[in-house]
Amino acid sequence: MALDLGGRILRSRTVAALASPHGIDRYLTQINPMLAAHEVRARITDIHPEVSAPGAPRVATVTLQPTSTWRGHRAGQHVSVGIDTGEGRRTTRVFTVSNTESKPGEPLTITVRAHEDEHATPYSISKFLTERATVGTLVHLSQAEGDFVLPDRVPEHIVLISGGSGITPVMSMLRSLQRRTHRGKVTFLHWAPSADRQIFADELDEIRRQGHGVDLHIMHTSDGAPYLSPALLEKLVPGFREVPTWACGPASLIEAAQAAYAGTESLRVEYFKPPRTAGVAGGEMEFARTGKSVANDGATILDQAEAAGLTPESGCRMGICFSCVTNKSSGRVRNVLTGETSELPDEQIRICVSTPEGDCSVDL
Amino acid sequence: MTSVEKTGNRRLSPEELEAFGAEMEAIRQRIVADLGEEDSAYIYDIVKKQRAFELAGRALFYLPVIGWVPAVACLSISKILDNMEIGHNVMHGQYDWMGDPDLNSRMFDWDTMAPAENWKYGHNYMHHTFTNIVGKDRDVGYGILRMDEDQKWHPYYLGNPLYAFLLMTFFEWGVAMHDLEVDELVAGRRTWAENKEIGARIWRKVKKQTLKDYVLFPLLTGPLAPLTFAGNFTANIIRNIWTFNIIFCGHFPAGVASFSQEECEDETQGHWYYRQLLGSANITGSRTFHIMSGNLSHQIEHHLFPDLPARRYPEIAEEVREICERYGLAYNTGPLRKQLFGVFKKICKYALPDRKSEAAAAAEPTPVLEGVAA
Ligand SMILES: Cc1cc2nc3c(=O)[nH]c(=O)nc-3n(C[C@H](O)[C@H](O)[C@H](O)COP(=O)(O)OP(=O)(O)OC[C@H]3O[C@@H](n4cnc5c(N)ncnc54)[C@H](O)[C@@H]3O)c2cc1C
Ligand code: FES
Numbered sequence: 001m002a003l004d005l006g007g008r009i010l011r012s013r014t015v016a017a018l019a020s021p022h023g024i025d026r027y028l029t030q031i032n033p034m035l036a037a038h039e040v041r042a043r044i045t046d047i048h049p050e051v052s053a054p055g056a057p058r059v060a061t062v063t064l065q066p067t068s069t070w071r072g073h074r075a076g077q078h079v080s081v082g083i084d085t086g087e088g089r090r091t092t093r094v095f096t097v098s099n100t101e102s103k104p105g106e107p108l109t110i111t112v113r114a115h116e117d118e119h120a121t122p123y124s125i126s127k128f129l130t131e132r133a134t135v136g137t138l139v140h141l142s143q144a145e146g147d148f149v150l151p152d153r154v155p156e157h158i159v160l161i162s163g164g165s166g167i168t169p170v171m172s173m174l175r176s177l178q179r180r181t182h183r184g185k186v187t188f189l190h191w192a193p194s195a196d197r198q199i200f201a202d203e204l205d206e207i208r209r210q211g212h213g214v215d216l217h218i219m220h221t222s223d224g225a226p227y228l229s230p231a232l233l234e235k236l237v238p239g240f241r242e243v244p245t246w247a248c249g250p251a252s253l254i255e256a257a258q259a260a261y262a263g264t265e266s267l268r269v270e271y272f273k274p275p276r277t278a279g280v281a282g283g284e285m286e287f288a289r290t291g292k293s294v295a296n297d298g299a300t301i302l303d304q305a306e307a308a309g310l311t312p313e314s315g316c317r318m319g320i321c322f323s324c325v326t327n328k329s330s331g332r333v334r335n336v337l338t339g340e341t342s343e344l345p346d347e348q349i350r351i352c353v354s355t356p357e358g359d360c361s362v363d364l
Numbered sequence: 365m366t367s368v369e370k371t372g373n374r375r376l377s378p379e380e381l382e383a384f385g386a387e388m389e390a391i392r393q394r395i396v397a398d399l400g401e402e403d404s405a406y407i408y409d410i411v412k413k414q415r416a417f418e419l420a421g422r423a424l425f426y427l428p429v430i431g432w433v434p435a436v437a438c439l440s441i442s443k444i445l446d447n448m449e450i451g452h453n454v455m456h457g458q459y460d461w462m463g464d465p466d467l468n469s470r471m472f473d474w475d476t477m478a479p480a481e482n483w484k485y486g487h488n489y490m491h492h493t494f495t496n497i498v499g500k501d502r503d504v505g506y507g508i509l510r511m512d513e514d515q516k517w518h519p520y521y522l523g524n525p526l527y528a529f530l531l532m533t534f535f536e537w538g539v540a541m542h543d544l545e546v547d548e549l550v551a552g553r554r555t556w557a558e559n560k561e562i563g564a565r566i567w568r569k570v571k572k573q574t575l576k577d578y579v580l581f582p583l584l585t586g587p588l589a590p591l592t593f594a595g596n597f598t599a600n601i602i603r604n605i606w607t608f609n610i611i612f613c614g615h616f617p618a619g620v621a622s623f624s625q626e627e628c629e630d631e632t633q634g635h636w637y638y639r640q641l642l643g644s645a646n647i648t649g650s651r652t653f654h655i656m657s658g659n660l661s662h663q664i665e666h667h668l669f670p671d672l673p674a675r676r677y678p679e680i681a682e683e684v685r686e687i688c689e690r691y692g693l694a695y696n697t698g699p700l701r702k703q704l705f706g707v708f709k710k711i712c713k714y715a716l717p718d719r720k721s722e723a724a725a726a727a728e729p730t731p732v733l734e735g736v737a738a
Contacts, residue, residue: 018580020572021473026466030415082463088404090463291633313460323463325470 007068010037033138034067040141042066042108044133050111053196057114058130059165061098066141068105073097073144075176076169076246076270080321081110082140083133085123090140092315092323093125096168096248097144100175111199113165145320148246148270150176155244156184159237161228161257163191163249167199169270170246174207174214187215187237191253194222228256241266251276274300274318274336279355286361288329296360300336301326301351305364312351312364319353326351331360366512371621373642373694376634380691385634387687388668391680395672403673404462410449410655411467418442421599425585425592432595439599441656444606446475448658449674455484458673476536476603479569482543482562492670496615496622496643503615504622506531506538507547510714512622517717524715535604540566606656609704610647614663617645617706619696640667641688646681646697653700654678664695 009015015024015037028035034043042064051059073079082092095110102108115126150158150173160170167190177186192198198218208216217236219225226232233240241264247257248270255275261267281298287310294308302324305312315321319337325348332343333354341357342349351362368375376384421439424431451474453459459467466472473480486502494500498514505511509528510521531538543562548554577596582589621642628639647653647661654661659674665681666674688695698706 014580017572017575018584020576021475021569027415027419030412087400088402088462089400092463311461313463315463 007037036067036069038069040066040069040143042070042139042141044135044137044139045107046135047129047133050199050201051113051197056197057116059111059113059197059199060130061109061111062129062133063107063109064139064141065107066105070102070105070108070141071143072103072106073101073108074149075101075172076149077144077146078169078320079108079110079144080140080142080316081125081129082315083125083128083137085125085128089123091123091125092140092321094316094318094320096172098168098172100172100179111165111168111171113199142321146270148248148268149173150246154180154182154184157243158184158186159240159243159245160186160188161245161247161249161253162189163253164193165199166247166249166253166270166272167192169248171200171203173246178212183213185213185215187217187243189217189219189228189233189236191219191221191225191228191249194220228253228260230260233260244268246270248272271318271337274353279334279336280357283331283356283358283360285356286359287364288361289363296356296358298355301333301349301354301356301360301362304356305351305362310364314352317352319350322350324350324352327363328354329361329363332357333360366620366622368621368623368642371619371642371694373621374692376638376691376693378632378634381632381634381638383634384687384691385632385637388637388684389633391683392669392672395669395676395680399461399673403675404459404464406675407450407454407459407462407467407673410445414442414445414450417445422581425581425588425595428588428591432591436595436598436602439596440602440606443475443599443603444656447603447607448610448660449655450658451475451480452658452660453674455480456488457671460671473569475573476539477566477570477573478536478540478543479565482565483539486543488670492667494628495640495667496620497625497628497639498622499625502542502545506542507545508538509711511616511710513714513718514622514624515714517714521715524711528711532605532608533601535608536600540570609700610657610660612707613647613700613703614644614660614666616710617696617698617703618709619694619706620645637668638693640664641684641693641695643667644696645703646695647700647703648697649700664697 010024010028019027024037025039028037033041044062045065046063048061048063049058050061051057076096078094078096080092081095082090084090095112097108098111099107099109110129112126112129114130115124148169154177160173162170170188174186174188190204195201198204198220204216204218207214221227237243241261243266245257245261245267247254247267251271251273254269254271257267257269279298281296283296284293285296285301285304286293287305287308290310292308292310294304297304299307302312302314302317312326313323315323317324319335328347328349330345332341333349333356334341336353336355349362417438421435421437421442424435424438427435451472454467454472455469455474457469460469469484491501491503496504498504498512505515508531509524510517544559544566545554549556549559577600578593581596582592585592623639623643628635631639641664644663644667646664647657649657649661659677660666662674662677662681665677665684668684669680672680685695
């Protein structure tokens, strides 16, 4: 009760007026970063390795105790995670909340796979979380976001499809369904490279053993399991195009699923990265502030800027966090998520999900 | 116009300009690559101190009589830190690389009447791009004062010293209103429609600042409300006087050059650096003095590298000085009283009509202000 009253006072208009223009959280954080009236922060309370096979990228489930400002999440939603990774820098990336639907102030988990590629940056958040983070580390969160979620009334039969670390949102859905004691049928198809790289392996075994209306198929492709195809789907889920489906995974898997569902409304997808179906090359991409320009290669403006040696701000790199918003003074851009184009002069665009079409100039 | 020659400086050849620009660019690259822990620790520490001074200031008003002076002192320090070393510098994007939304140029707002959004356009863009280009840089005299001989004299300017005094006292209002470009409005070069959004922002911010400093915090101190009101008012004025002086010493002391629009057409990067150097002046002082001036006491370095963290300016200054020596360019610096005196002299001098003969005036290039008006 007392706590609640404190929270209400801190969120009152009077306090907001007194703390203007900085906001009350700017003062509370000086006392203790876990005190907040609006923002969400959390401390790591547990780090549980999921995959630590030699040669495989590490995967870990990180449990976070948020401030009381956390409003909870719906299964399938994601959260921005900002971490001070050293050298005075904070990097922010988006991760799916992997545990059962949480209520306000309740702990949440994220399940993170160490990101390895030739471009990996020294500030990699996934590497930090799987290798360097410890219990007690402070992280800066957003509220849960995203509409890749189950409806309140779950249909009688649903299909969940995932690949690799894309298992996180569907796992949260599955766990929540079990808690909600969903009586219908769930067909869960998951692709992973091999058994020793399987995230949530023990829990999946348990689900398989118990049954409970979950029809589980795990495909380990290095053991010769088939890739996603319409034929395979038809075999496992007859009439699959009519069954509400949620799919999350690498671009190749999502594209295969989209081809199989042939544009039917049943399929909902979630990307961790913008689709690689890049834009059109051609024309000149100009970075007006630094006076650089490159031949437009059809990649996102963020990627082209980074390739040109610039370091624009970015966070989620997926159009979610708005930290990459930049003024585009001229040119036409295509949003790689929606396919929409726009060519208004002096427009604020998210460069992580915009590809130029022809000549384009941005304030970078 | 206080041309480059009149400041006793020489013009650089295109080759020299290019080499000069390259040397500046090299400093910039080196600092950018070196940004890290120390810079972030520094600014977090300043923020912590500012918040502590602010809380102390607000709290000390509860202590009748003996608390008042310390309260005003703490609040003044808090507002000065907030506006200068934190606000001005953060809004320049000096700490954007840290990835902390609290210190991000797009999100930050400061504890003054001027809304961040308006100020960033007028200051970061107009003033820093067109520094000391008469007729383009609206900070030359703030559209109120006559600070350059190219601004045509008018009996209105007899009031120069008085306007300067008023601008100093109510500087935060001046900065807020600055973006409305009232002088341009009166001259018919700007429309009310263009000002609508800017005006609405000012109104919103002014309401918030007034409510906080002149209604809520005074009321919270109960019977001491009038004293708190007076204290908040005083702290705001002290901050105004301080910031006005620091800023005017950065651009208007003796020896600072101004430029015509022709000189800056199709400007090269080298000339841009050259103009920034000659259009600014530094103030010498202690470490505390530099912090309290938001390191704008290093106005030269700030204008050369507006988006590098200001705490780096003292270190950069040594190199800039050495480069200036090699190129035979003056490095305008001096103690506060000397620079202030220079500013004061200018304010008084330009209050009066020019003393030189008509013939000499005719020999000078056409005054640029009129060129724009046409
Ligand atoms: C909705 C959503 C949900 C997600 N859920 C999960 C999840 O549950 N689990 C999970 O493991 N991941 C998830 N991700 C992916 C996650 O957000 C990160 O993309 C991933 O962890 C890699 O981030 P990183 O910081 O480790 O990698 P980094 O190596 O720092 O960056 C990733 C990429 O950004 C590029 N990059 C960044 N900075 C630069 C630069 N300065 N110059 C050039 N290139 C640069 C590189 O190409 C690099 O490959 C999700 C993503 C989204 C959008
Ligand atoms: S980086 Fe998050 S929206 Fe572009």
